[in-house]
Structures are given as structure tokens and as C-alpha cells.
Amino acid sequence: MPRFEPFRALRFADRDLQPLLAPPYDVLDDSDVDALQARSAHNVTFVDVPRGGADRYEVAAATLQDWVDQGVLVLDPEPSFTIYRLRFTDASGSRRDVAGVLGALEVLDPGADSGAGRVLPHERTTPKDSTDRLELTRATRANLSPVWGLSLAAGLAAMLAEPGEPVGRLVELTEGLGGPEVVHVWERVTDPERVRAIGALLAADDVLIADGHHRYAVSRTYRDEVRAATGRDDTGAERTLAFVAELVADQLSVEPIHRHYSGVDLAELRAALERFFVLSRVGGDHGTVSALNATAMVLLTVEGAWRLDPRPGVFDDVRALDGLWLETALEGVDVQVAYQDGVDAALDAVADRVAVAAVLVRPPSLEEIQRTAREGLLMPPKSTFFTPKLKTGAVLRPLEP
Template sequence: MSRTGAADRGLRLIPFHGLRYVPERVGSLAAVTSPPYDVVVRPDGLHHLESADPHNIVRLILPQAAGPSARNEKAADTLHRWLSEGVLAPDTEPALYVYEQRKGDLLQRGLIGSLELSAPGAGIVLPHEDVMPHVVKDRADLMRATAANLEPLLLTYVSGGEPTGAAAVIERTVHDSPLLSTTTEDGFCHRLWSITDSADLAEITDDLAEHQALIADGHHRWATYLRLQAEHPSSSPWDFGLVLLVDTARYPLQVRAIHRVLHRLPVADALSALAGSFRIRRVEGPLPAALMALGDAAGEGNAFLLAGDGSFHLVSHPDPALLDSTIRRDRPEAWRRLDATVLHATLLEQVWQIPDAPEHIAYIHDAEATVDQAERRGGTAVLMHPVHEEVVRDLARQGVTMPRKSTSFGPKPATGLVLRSLTTD
């Protein structure tokens, strides 16, 4: 598993025995898939997925039991049972997989494979967000118990845009019959092909060796991969991790915000604490209209939309003196101006004094679900405006990480279409 020559400079994606559902053993492939573990809105979304099919992948990525150890043991037992019963089975030949997502005019294609892990700071895989240690521990315990990569990270790289190298192989492959095709309830059609030809694989290897990748989604899983690799110092399957790699020069991703629910802070208290330091005005709904107002305000500077009391409140124009006194100065100006930076350093830590812990804050990708949860719990929804991808990539190249859960790149790969077992790889 050593690296020589061009591979030392960039990405190395190798084939693996994909672990996939046997269609005849499940109700439908769509019914056993799930969004990534951190996108599932709990408990409603979790219960919906569990009831969709008794073999839904959520039973592996978010097992339900009393206590962490019991949950991980349950996931491991479930995976073993599904393998022994033939619900899941490994492909007979190691492969890279072309994965396509399509919905209306949106088309995304990329490669799923086993990526050789690179050390932090090597400049090959670039993180752009901080991680929460308790989440990394949770994912590591689950991955260790199951000895499997249950869902791929989403990585992006930028080619010259021409159909050469990996892009050429992808475009040739999609003319063949896919291994699977299914449409999930969100309207996305998913298709998967395998690449096993040695010449195609060599063409991909040579191309990717010249590139670095940005982690678009899956920072906690990447940190988990590195932690588990460190636990297995000799050459082993733990030196690799399951990823989806997308060339954004050909298939640009969408960048969305990740919103917050402050469980124990009523909207009235949140607004009262901001008075005098921010401009506050009530904006009309419904939610899409309020989000448009947020987008307009974000074009002029830091802005947030607060909800949870049946109304929408636009918070903008922070006091410059407050920002100067609460935001660290040893970071690039682009980092200091981020909404997520102002939210965490100024609002959460100083003004509202809310610990960044699960019992106080929930991170939710869907704006409507964020507002609904805040209204049900009497808390505050803090809706964010997305940051531009160019800002994310530029900060990552400087080695500067953004506050946790600053961005949501998509579309995200569906979980459950292809898994990687470390015991068969």
C-alpha cells in the first residue's frame, strides 16, 4: 500500500468490493436508503425511515438502543445478520463506482471508491470546518464496532473541465446499463455503475494523482477515518476510507446553509439580548419570503433570521465595536466576516452565552424543519444564509477552518446504495 511517483502528490482512489443490498430481499432500493446520518431530522425523520422498510440503512447508521455501547453492538449485530441472510452481499469483483444523481435539470456524477488517507496538513484532502469531538467519538465507536464504512464522504476537486482522464471514463461508463437505478421520495433518481477494467482504472489513477480534494460533506467521518487509522498503525484497510469524489468543474455542487435550533432560549429573550447591538426588524412570511429577505440583507453584511414564535425577525448590521471585541484577530478577514464566525464567537459565546453542546443546540439542514422544531420546543431557530464555495475553498487552501456546520454542500449521496466492509476489503 505504499505510494510512489505521481501518487505522492495527490489523490489515490482504489477499487473495493462494494457491499450492496440484494434487490430481491428488500421492498425496494429507495425504501432502504437514507440521507447521511447528520441530515436525518430526529425523531420524526428517523421514525419515518425505520418504518419505510425493516432493512432501511438508518438501522445501521443511527441504531436505537439504551446507551452508546448497546447502540453500536446492535448495529454490528444487524449488519452481521443482514449479511448472513443475504440482504446485503459484496460484489464479486473490486470496483470503482460511477454514481449519478439527477432531478430535473440538476445532474451530478462522481466516483465512489476507497481513498487512501492523507495526514492532516499534507494538502491532499482539505477540511474547511471544525469538528465536534463527541461526534467523532460516536462515529468512531460505530465504525469500529461494525468494521465498515457505512456511508461515503462527499469530496470535490476541480479539473480543467475537459472530458479527459477520470471524466472521460465516467462519460463512457454511463452509456452502459447501470447496476441499479432507483428514485427516492425526494425526487432524485440514483444510478450506479461499476468500473473494473484495468485500463480505465489506470486512467483514473493517473488523473487523480494530480489533484487535491475539498471535504464538502463529512468532516466528522474524515476525522473518524484518521482516528481509526491511528489505532491500526500497520498497513491495513483502515488506511482507506469510503468517499464520493465529484469534479465541480463539470458538475458544480449547490452550497446551502446549516441552521441552528437553540433549545433553551425563547425568541423574546434572544431578541432582547440583541437590542442595541444589532438592527432588528420583523419581516413577513411565509418562510420562502422571509429567506429572500435574509438573502438580500446578507448581501450587505452579517445577517440572521430568527424564528420560533410564529414570526420572522431579521437581525443584521452588528455593532462593529462588538465584533472587534469578540472575534479573534489572528485569522483572515474573510474568516472574521463569516456569518458562522459572528454567530459562534459573538452571539452564542458572548451575547447569549450558550454552550455549543447537543442539549443546547441542534444543527438542522432543512429550514422548515428548523422552524418547526423551534416552535414545538419554545426555542429559537437561527436561519443562516449560505457562504460562497469560492470562500470555502480559499480558506481551506490557507489551512483555515470555518466554525463547525458552516456549510451544506449538495446534493449529498444517498446512504445505503454501496457500503464498504473492512473485513472483506
């Protein structure tokens, strides 16, 4: 893996993090932000989700600095790693205890090898305007939310089993994860020997970006700007905030992101799918399609629901990824694709005729995720939805001393 280093973290002085933290900026709508900001004048969204006019990034930066000056945020006295634990019940009903580490990940160009390892993309990304995150980074000179990486180095989960110094805990009530809550726990690690051991283990192999491809790309652009402005390649911009967990089954909770199709005639869409799949009609209620989706893809339309079973031999030369099978089947069909997690969202999109049809897909297997990493392959866009989402605000990383 490329360099992964401890840093002096900015943390909220108040240990009651419930009113202060937030989900990632890219899953929030305006009503979500309103609700979060109503909790506290110091909710992280006042910095991480700039609102207002053309000066909103400068306002966010000034707010961040005010919080530091007032002691709302406190800079750690020494560099550290932060163990981040997520305890929850997943969609299958299994209890999970995921542990990763927050640190500063080296920013590398595509295909570059630091000498220790590479940072590898996980899937093809969809076009997205990254100006917002770049402007915010320029103004605040800080990493506010982490990239999520998966380390191919064996043994990280075991190394993180020993607790560190408790620095925060939050209980999140949630729906859709198979249980009533997610417990988020943060523990600081400053012991020099343990810091060195974690860094050395992670230096042994590559890291696969699971979530945050655009944030990593923004970090690369910002690094290049700093290099051009300073003539230096040893500033804080050479690294970015990252959460890294081990790429093993018990440290991953992966859910699918379903496909919503529009801009096409339903008959044409069905005809294209039938060349590659056998369509078998099934009940279209939530419980039936959810249960079936555990083992098969499901086509949803206003006319009903159908199980999709590949015809013999049609995908012999195609990797076993539902998203890739659908891309193959619909190649040449002029269709618009949107991506959304959740069976309810797919059923609603079809019922409300926002989509002509939806296809419920299954998440990729651990074997395919590992193959993607080892062979340098890319999955189709939006192949995986890693859960639970990391909280923003527990650990911030200044880019300057």
C-alpha cells in the same frame, strides 16, 4: 489528492433498492428508523443504526454477516469504482446532474501530505460523541456510509460523463429541494484503463471534506488501533469509503444552516447585532423572509423580522461569510447557538420560544469554498448544507478481504 483506490464492494443482490437504502444515520430520528425498518427486514438501518442494549454493535455485525451468508449482500468479484449520480431540481429551480465517484480514500493525519495531496477540513466542527461510529466500525469491520469530498482536480465531472455498468437506481420523493424527486443512480466501473484514469486524475490535487468530518476522524482512530494491534500499515483500515465530486459550481448544491440563539436576553442580542448591522423591519411570513434570505441575512424574533445589512467598514478585515460575521458581532456575548436548516424550522423555534431569536444566513459562495481549500482556512461550524444527502447502503466497503 491522497490515494483514492477501487475496492471490492458489497452490494444488495436485489436491484429494487427502494426498501433497502436509507438517508445518513445522523439525520434520522427514531420514527424515521421505525418507518425504514418497516419497509424491509433487510433495510440497511438494521446495521447502520444499531438499537437495543450493550450488545447492539455485535448484533449489527452479526446481521451484516448473516446477510452476506444468505446472499442478501454480494461481494463484487473484482475491485471497482462506483459512479454515483444525483439528478434533481435545486432550490432555485435549476435542474442538476451531479456526478461523483465512490472509492477508498486514504486516511491521513491532520496536516499530513501523502506525497500526492492532502485531505483538508472544510469547517470547524462542533463537539460530537464519535463513540457510536467507532464501536460500529470495530464490530462490523466495514465502512457503511461515505465521507463526502470535493476534489480540486479539474476535469472529474467530464471524466464521469460516460456511463458505467448500471448497478442501481432509486427515485426519492422529497420536499424542500424545489422539485418533486431526486433520482439516485449507481454505475460500476471496472475497465482497467478507466479505473487508472480516474485514480490518476484524483491524485493530481487535494480533497476538501464537505460532509463527514467526524466519520473521517473515526476512520483515523480505527486505523491507529489496527496499526497498534497488527504492526502493519497496509490493511483496509488505511483507507475509508468516500464519495468525491469536483469542486465546480454545477456539481454543488449548497444550502445554508441557520442559527438559533437562546440563553440570552433579546435586548442584549439585538444591541450586539446593531453595533455591526443596520436592522430594517420586514414582513415576518414564510414567503417574505425566504425571498429576502436569498440576498440578505434575516433576524427573526417573536416581535417580528429584520433585514441585517452590515455597517460600512465593520467587516473589512473579516471574510465574506455570514457565519463569521455573526461570530464577530456576538463575540463576548454569552449565548447558546444551535444549528438547523430550513426557514420553517427557524420560524417555529422562535414562535415556540425554543429560541430567543434566529438568524437566517446565506450559503457561502463557491469562491469562498475554494479559498478555504486553497489557503487551508476553516469556515465557522455548520456553514454549509450540501444537498441532496447521499443514500447509505448502495455501496458498502469491507475493511478485510
